[in-house]
Amino acid sequence: MRVGLGLYRHMLTRENYDFARQAGATHVVVHLVDYFKGTNPRDNQPTGVKYQPWGLAGDPAKLWSGEEMKRLRSEIEEAGLALAAIENLDPAHWYDILLDGPERPRHIENVKTVIRCMGEAGIPVLGYNFSIAGVCGRVSAPVGRGRAVSVGMDGPADEVPIPRGQVWNMVYDPNALPGALSSISHEELWRRLTRFLEEVLPVAEESGVRLAAHPDDPPLPTMRRQPRLVYQPALYQRLLDIAPSPNNALEFCVGSLAEMTEGDVYAAVDRYSHEGRIAYVHLRNVAGKVPHYHETFIDEGDVDMIRILAILKRNGFDGVVIPDHTPQMSCAAPWHAGMAHTIGYVLAALAMFEAHPETYRSAGDREQGLGG
Ligand SMILES: [Mn+2]
Numbered sequence: 001m002r003v004g005l006g007l008y009r010h011m012l013t014r015e016n017y018d019f020a021r022q023a024g025a026t027h028v029v030v031h032l033v034d035y036f037k038g039t040n041p042r043d044n045q046p047t048g049v050k051y052q053p054w055g056l057a058g059d060p061a062k063l064w065s066g067e068e069m070k071r072l073r074s075e076i077e078e079a080g081l082a083l084a085a086i087e088n089l090d091p092a093h094w095y096d097i098l099l100d101g102p103e104r105p106r107h108i109e110n111v112k113t114v115i116r117c118m119g120e121a122g123i124p125v126l127g128y129n130f131s132i133a134g135v136c137g138r139v140s141a142p143v144g145r146g147r148a149v150s151v152g153m154d155g156p157a158d159e160v161p162i163p164r165g166q167v168w169n170m171v172y173d174p175n176a177l178p179g180a181l182s183s184i185s186h187e188e189l190w191r192r193l194t195r196f197l198e199e200v201l202p203v204a205e206e207s208g209v210r211l212a213a214h215p216d217d218p219p220l221p222t223m224r225r226q227p228r229l230v231y232q233p234a235l236y237q238r239l240l241d242i243a244p245s246p247n248n249a250l251e252f253c254v255g256s257l258a259e260m261t262e263g264d265v266y267a268a269v270d271r272y273s274h275e276g277r278i279a280y281v282h283l284r285n286v287a288g289k290v291p292h293y294h295e296t297f298i299d300e301g302d303v304d305m306i307r308i309l310a311i312l313k314r315n316g317f318d319g320v321v322i323p324d325h326t327p328q329m330s331c332a333a334p335w336h337a338g339m340a341h342t343i344g345y346v347l348a349a350l351a352m353f354e355a356h357p358e359t360y361r362s363a364g365d366r367e368q369g370l371g372g
Pocket of ligand 1: 214
C-alpha cells in the first residue's frame with residue numbers, strides 16, 4: 001500500500017510536491033480540470049450556496065496533450081514522487097457522453113485520445129465520475145470537531161433542475177439557451193455508461209490505463225432531478241459486472257460508501273481489494289448517512305479507519321491511498337493542515353502493521369464472503 005496526496009490543478013507546483021514528500025507521501029494524484037476558473041481559488045471546496053457551479057469547464061477545442069502529461073510526470077519525479085493517476089475528465093471534453101448529445105462521437109474520440117496520451121506518458125490510472133449532477137447539494141458549516149468547517153447534508157436535497165449548458169456542476173456552455181435539462185431514467189444512465197465502457201475500455205486495455213469509477217457524492221438515488229449511478233454498494237458491483245476487465249476498476253471512496261444507506265463499507269473494501277478491482281482509495285471519515293451526515297476528521301466519525309487499512313493491508317492492496325476531503329483546520333493553510341493530519345494518521349497505522357503484524361493478519365475475517 002502506498003500513500004499519496006491528491007492535488008488540484010492550481011496546486012501543481014514544486015512547493016506542493018515538496019509538501020507531499022514532507023508529509024510522507026510517495027505518490028500524487030493530479031486533477032487537470034480547473035474547478036476554480038472564474039472563482040476564488042483560495043476556496044478548496046465549494047462553500048455556502050448548494051447549487052453554485054464550481055466554475056467554467058476547460059476549452060472544448062483543446063485536449064490535455066501528451067506533452068503536458070509527460071512534462072507533469074517528469075516534474076513530479078524530479079521532486080521525488082510518482083504520478084499515480086489523473087482524477088476526473090473535463091466536462092468540456094466529454095459532456096455529450098454524459099448527456100448523449102450530438103457531440104458524443106467526437107467526445108468518445110476525446111476520451112480515447114486522453115487515454116492513449118496517458119499510456120504514452122506512463123500514467124496508469126484515470127479516475128472518473130459518471131454523473132450528470134456531480135458533487136452538489138451539500139452545505140458547509142462549522143459542525144466539525146473544534147468548530148471546523150465541514151461539508152455535509154442536513155436533510156433531503158432540493159431538486160433544483162440543472163440549467164442547460166451545465167453538467168457535473170460545471171458550466172461547459174456559458175451561452176446556452178435558457179431552460180433546464182430534462183430528466184432521464186436510471187436505466188438510461190446505465191445504458192450511457194455501458195456504451196461508454198464498451199467503446200473506451202479496449203483503448204484503456206491497449207494503453208495500460210485503468211479506468212477507475214468514483215461513486216456518487218453524495219450517494220442519493222437522484223440529484224437535481226437526474227438519476228445517480230452508484231449510490232448503494234451493490235451498484236458498484238453492477239458497474240464492475242459490465243466488463244470483467246481489470247481496466248474496469250474503482251476509485252474506491254470510503255467516505256461515499258460509508259454515507260450509503262445500505263451495505264457495509266468493510267465488506268466492500270474486503271471484497272474489492274481481494275478481487276484486485278480497486279485502482280486507488282479515497283480515505284475520508286463521516287458521521288451519519290445520507291441525507292443527514294457530515295464529513296469528519298480521519299480519526300473520528302463512524303468508520304473504523306484502522307480496520308479499513310488493516311483489511312487493505314491483509315489483502316495485499318498495492319495501490320495508492322490518498323486523503324479525500326477533510327474539514328478545514330483553523331490556520332493559515334486549512335487544506336494542507338487537514339491533508340498532513342490525515343497522512344500522518346495513515347502512516348502511523350502502516351507503521352503499526354509493520355511492527356505488529358497480528359494487528360492486521362485477521363482483518364477481513366469477519367468480512368469474507370459477505371460481498372459488497
Ligand atoms: Mn471521494
